[in-house]
Amino acid sequence: MMSAENTSVRGNTRNEAGDDRTGQRSGRDLLFALHAALRALKLYPLENQAVQNALTEVETLAAVITEQDGGIVLRYVGDFCFINDLRLRVDLASYATFGAVGRALKGHEIGYLEVEGAPAREEWIALLSLLLQDPDPSTPFESFSDRLEHSAAKHIRAAPEGETAPAQVEDARAEARQTYMQSVAVAREALTGVRMGRAVSLRRVKRTVQQIVDQVLNNESSIIGMTVLRDYDQYTFMHSVNVSIFSIALGKKLGLAKSELYELGMGALLHDIGKTRTPIELTTKAGVLDSSEWKLIHEHPTEGLLTLLEMRGVGEIPFRTMLTAYEHHMKIDQSGYPRSVRPRNPTLFSRIVAIADGFDAATSRRSYQAEPWLPDAVLREMRDNPARGFDPLLVKAFISMTGFYPVGSLVVLDTFELAVVTEANAEASHQPTVLVIYDDMGLPLNPPFTVSLSEIDPATGSPRRSIIKTTDPEDYGINIKEYFA
Numbered sequence: 001m002m003s004a005e006n007t008s009v010r011g012n013t014r015n016e017a018g019d020d021r022t023g024q025r026s027g028r029d030l031l032f033a034l035h036a037a038l039r040a041l042k043l044y045p046l047e048n049q050a051v052q053n054a055l056t057e058v059e060t061l062a063a064v065i066t067e068q069d070g071g072i073v074l075r076y077v078g079d080f081c082f083i084n085d086l087r088l089r090v091d092l093a094s095y096a097t098f099g100a101v102g103r104a105l106k107g108h109e110i111g112y113l114e115v116e117g118a119p120a121r122e123e124w125i126a127l128l129s130l131l132l133q134d135p136d137p138s139t140p141f142e143s144f145s146d147r148l149e150h151s152a153a154k155h156i157r158a159a160p161e162g163e164t165a166p167a168q169v170e171d172a173r174a175e176a177r178q179t180y181m182q183s184v185a186v187a188r189e190a191l192t193g194v195r196m197g198r199a200v201s202l203r204r205v206k207r208t209v210q211q212i213v214d215q216v217l218n219n220e221s222s223i224i225g226m227t228v229l230r231d232y233d234q235y236t237f238m239h240s241v242n243v244s245i246f247s248i249a250l251g252k253k254l255g256l257a258k259s260e261l262y263e264l265g266m267g268a269l270l271h272d273i274g275k276t277r278t279p280i281e282l283t284t285k286a287g288v289l290d291s292s293e294w295k296l297i298h299e300h301p302t303e304g305l306l307t308l309l310e311m312r313g314v315g316e317i318p319f320r321t322m323l324t325a326y327e328h329h330m331k332i333d334q335s336g337y338p339r340s341v342r343p344r345n346p347t348l349f350s351r352i353v354a355i356a357d358g359f360d361a362a363t364s365r366r367s368y369q370a371e372p373w374l375p376d377a378v379l380r381e382m383r384d385n386p387a388r389g390f391d392p393l394l395v396k397a398f399i400s401m402t403g404f405y406p407v408g409s410l411v412v413l414d415t416f417e418l419a420v421v422t423e424a425n426a427e428a429s430h431q432p433t434v435l436v437i438y439d440d441m442g443l444p445l446n447p448p449f450t451v452s453l454s455e456i457d458p459a460t461g462s463p464r465r466s467i468i469k470t471t472d473p474e475d476y477g478i479n480i481k482e483y484f485a
Contacts (some may be wrong), residue, residue, distance in 0.1 A: 023068070023083070023084075023086045024086065024088060026061060026064055026065050026068065027081075027083035027086060027088045028088055028089075028094060029057075029061050030061040030062060030065060030074075031083075031088065031097055031098055031101055032094070033057040033058045034128075035097045035100050035101055036054045036057065037058050038100070038104060038128055038131060040053075040054045041054075041125075041129065041132060042132055046125065058124050059121060059124065062119070062124075065083065065084075066115070066118060069084050071084075071115060072114070072115035073114050073115075074105075074112060074113045074115075075111060075113075076102045076112075081098050081101070104131045104132075105131070108130075108140050108141055108143075108158075109135070109141040109144075109160060109161050110141060110161065112159050113127075113156060113157070113159075114156070114158075114159065115156050116155050116156075116157075117155045119153065119154075119156055120152075122152045123151075123153040123155055123156055124153075124156075126151035126153040126156075127148065127151075127153050127156050130144060130148055133147075139456075141160045142456070144158060145158055145160075146458070172219050173225070173484075175215070175222070176223040176225065176226050177226060177485075179212065179215050179223065179226075180223065180226035180245075182211070183211070183241045183244070184234065184237050184238055186208040187237040187238075187240045187241055188237040189201075189204070190204075190205055190270070191236065191237065191273060191276055194276040195276040195280075200311060202311065202316045205266065205269065205270070206262075206266065206316065209244065209265040209266045209269055210262060212241075212244055212245060212265055213248055213261045213262055216248045216249050216261070217258070217261075220249060220252070221407070221422070221423040221424070224249060224402075225423075225484045226245070226484065227242040227407070227408070228407065228408035228480050228481055228484050230242075230365065230481070232365055235364060235365075235366055236283070239272070239357075239361065240268075240269050240270070240271070241269065242356075242360040243268045243271060243356045243360055244265045244266075244356075246355075246356035246360060246398075247264055247265060247267075247268035247353050247356040248261050248264060248268070249401055250352050250355065250394070250397060250398050250401055251265075251352060253398075253401045254352075254394075254397060263318045263321055264349050264352060264353075266317070266321045267320060267321035267322075267324030267325065267350075267353060268352075268356060268357075270304070270308065270321065270324075270325060271324055271325050271328050271357060272300065272304065272325075273304045273307050273325060274299070274301055274302065274303035274304025274306075275303075275304075276303075276307065277300070277307065278297060278299070278300050278303070279296065283297075298329075301325060301326050301327070301328065301329055301330075301337065304325030305322055305323075305325055305326040307325075308321070308325055320347055320349050321349075323346075323347050323350060324347070324353050326338070326350075327347060328346075328350050328353045328354045330344075330346050330350070331354075331388075331389025332351065332389055332390070351391040352394060354389075354391075355382065355394055355395060356398075358382060358388065358390065359375075359378055359398070362381075363375050363378055374409070374471075374472065375405070375406040375408065376405055376406070376409060376470050377470075379395075379399050379402070379404070379406070383399065399429070400426075400429060401424065402424055403424035403429040403430070403432050404429045404430050405421045405430070405432055405467060406421065406424070407421055407422060407423065407432075408420065408421065408480050408484070409421040409470050410470060410471050410473045410478060410480065411434065411467045411468075411469070411470050411471070412467070412468045412470075412471055413436070413465045414465060414467075414468050415465050417438060417440055417465070418436070418471075418478075419435060419451075420435045420437060420480060420483050421433070422435050422450065422484075425452070425453070428454050430453075430467065431452070431454040431463065433450060433451070433452045434450070434451060435448050435449070435450050435483055436449055436450075437478070437483065438476075451464070453465055453466060453467065
C-alpha cells in the first residue's frame with residue numbers, strides 16, 4: 001500500500017510535470033505567434049486581417065503567460081530560447097521559428113526582452129516594427145533602446161547583450177549564497193574537528209570544493225560577491241572559503257583544467273589548517289604579537305603539512321594540496337616562512353593561494369586589524385611593493401580578474417552618486433558593473449539600480465558614469481553586506 005507521503009511526492013511530481021508541459025506549450029505558441037506577426041507586418045499593411053489576427057494571437061498568449069508567471073522575460077543563450085526560467089524544447093518543426101526570432105533580437109544586440117503587465121496592441125506593434133527595422137551599424141542596441149523608449153511600448157523593456165535578467169540574478173545569487181554558507185559550515189566542521197582531535201570527513205570537504213568549482217565556472221560573479229559577507233566572529237572559516245573562491249577564480253583565469261581547480265581549491269580551503277595547532281589565544285589576540293608569539297605563528301605552515309600527512313585517508317589529499325599549506329607564506333624570494341634549507345620555488349598552487357590569502361586577509365577586519373584596507377589599495381600594494389613577496393605575473397592576472405575595483409568596493413562616481421561594485425568587467429577593468437545606492441544629493445535610493453560603467457552616452461560618445469575614487473563604507477554608515485545578502 002502506498003504511503004500518504006509517497007502519494008504526495010508523486011502528486012507533486014505530476015503537478016511539476018504538468019506545469020512544465022503547460023509552460024512549454026505556452027512558450028512555444030508565443031514564439032510562433034511573434035514569428036507570424038513579424039512576418040505578417042513585413043509583408044502586409046497594418047490594416048490587413050492577417051496582421052490583426054497575428055497581433056491578437058500575441059496578445060492572448062502573452063496574457064496567458066503573464067497570468068501564470070507574473071510577467072515575461074524572453075531571452076536567448078546561444079541557440080537556446082528561454083521564456084522566464086524555462087528553456088523551450090526545439091524540434092525540427094520549431095527550429096526555424098525560434099532561430100528567426102533570435103536573429104531579430106541579436107541583430108539589435110538585445111540580450112532579453114522583459115514584458116510587464118498587459119501591453120496594449122499598439123505596444124506590440126511598436127516593438128515588432130522596431131525589430132523589423134535594420135539595426136544601426138554603429139550603435140545597434142542603443143539606437144533600438146532609444147526608439148523603444150520613445151515609442152508606445154511602455155510595458156516592454158529591452159536589455160543589452162551580456163546583461164542578466166532580474167530573475168536570473170536573484171536565482172544565481174540565492175544559489176551562490178547557499179553554496180557559500182554550506183562551504184563555511186564544512187570549513188568550520190573540518191577545522192574545529194582537527195583542533196578537537198576528531199576525525200574529519202575528507203569526502204565532505206572534497207564535495208564542498210567541487211561545488212565551489214562549479215559555482216566559479218558557471219556563476220563566478222555571484223559567488224565572488226559572497227566573499228564580502230565577512231563576519232568577525234567567523235573570520236577563520238569565512239577566510240578559508242574566500243581564499244578557496246579567489247584561488248579557483250584565478251586558476252580559471254589562468255586556464256587550469258577542472259581537475260586542477262579541484263586540487264587548488266582544496267589546498268586553498270585547508271591552507272591554514274596548521275593554525276588549529278596554534279594556541280587559540282594567539283590567533284585571536286587583539287594586541288601586537290611579541291617575537292616569541294610570532295615564532296609560534298610562523299610554525300603554522302609546517303604544522304599544516306604535518307596535520308594533512310596525519311589525516312585519515314591521506315591518499316585522498318593530493319600532494320600539491322599539502323604543499324600549499326606548507327608554502328603559502330614563503331614568498332617567491334624565500335624571505336618568508338618557513339625558511340628553506342636549500343633554494344626552492346614555491347609551486348604554482350602555493351603562489352596562487354598566497355595572493356588570494358593576502359588579498360582577503362588585508363581587506364578583512366581581524367583581531368589585530370581593526371581597520372581593513374580598501375580593496376583597490378590592497379591591489380596596488382600587492383602589485384607595487386616587491387617586499388610583499390607575491391608573484392608579479394599572478395598579481396597582474398588577479399587584478400585582471402577582479403578589476404581595479406573589486407566586487408564589494410564602495411565607489412564615488414563623477415555624477416556624485418555612491419555605488420557598490422557588483423561585477424567585474426573582463427573587457428575594461430576600470431568600468432565594472434555597479435549598484436547605485438545613493439543619489440547625487442546623498443540620499444539613499446529605494447530601490448537602488450544597476451548600471452554598467454561601460455555604458456556610453458550617445459550624445460557625448462563618453463561613458464555616462466565614471467569612478468572618481470573608492471571610499472570607506474564606514475564613513476557613510478553603509479554595510480556592504482546588505483547588498484549581497
